[in-house]
Amino acid sequence: MTIIENDLYKIAIRTQGAELTSFINKATGVEHLWQADADAWPWHAPNLFPIVGALNNNQLWVDGQAYTMARHGFNRQSELLLLESDAQSAKFSLPSSEKTLAVYPYRFDFQIHYDLIDNALRVTYKVINHDKKDIYFSVGGHPGFNVPFNKGEQYEDYYLEFETEEKLHTHLLSAEGTFTGETKLVPMKKNKLALTRDLFDKDALVFKNMQSRMVTIKSTKHDQSVSVEFPHFNYLGIWAKTGADFVCIEPWLGCADTQGKQTDISQKEDIQKLKMGHVFESAFYISL
16 A cells, blocks of 8 residues: 655555555544445545446447446456655556457556555546557546545535536436436526435536536535546546445546447547657646
8 A cells, every 4th residue: 555645634545456545534533435335335546447337238349349347347357566666656557468369459558556645645647558559548536525424424414516607418328327418407506416326326527518617515504625637538427335424526538438338449439649759747636
């Protein structure tokens, strides 16, 4: 386990998936990251690569060939290398290998960098193209945050505050996690979305090309909060397991397949294309 900290936060990261496992507010002693209760959701904050969401029949098509890949890709199940770390930063790497080439035919280095900067944790995704051709991928975050923050509070005391007041339509998902092609208006009060136990009965809320670039978990009872800022991520997922005491705020570059529509990776919605020898970087920020 790698620990980084400053005057505000103490953070732990494991090598599996380079996944955050703890995010403690030093002033209050509160653990804000979901602690992976296996009976509800056995993850903390998986990093999604090289796909986001579900594929039709769990098949990724590349140049006419099908590869089997589970929802959200293989990074979260992989052991990453710790490249370097100091008191306030850590860098992890997943290089391509014979194992990855068998399911994703590109040579790459996928890196996750964690840096404590002022009052925020910056999470940077970096992809290096080591192949002799363009490569295609999706990438995203999936951090889960404890709700409520404190003992004696109720889940329904909390709400999500979006940066901008806007009409938000969620893109509906099938039982297999693929888009159905239907949308539904999400009931909000100005820029606030109340957290209720039935909000995610139909799976995640998925927003595309929204104006807001920050979402904050807040309470009607106090001024503690958790914010996720995602300046360069086009899509956002919000999800919780029904009945569980957490909510995920998920910045994505990429998304699930549309139900029944088999598409080559190069034509997938919001897919990222990286030319030979080029480097991709994008970051989101968590702050309390």
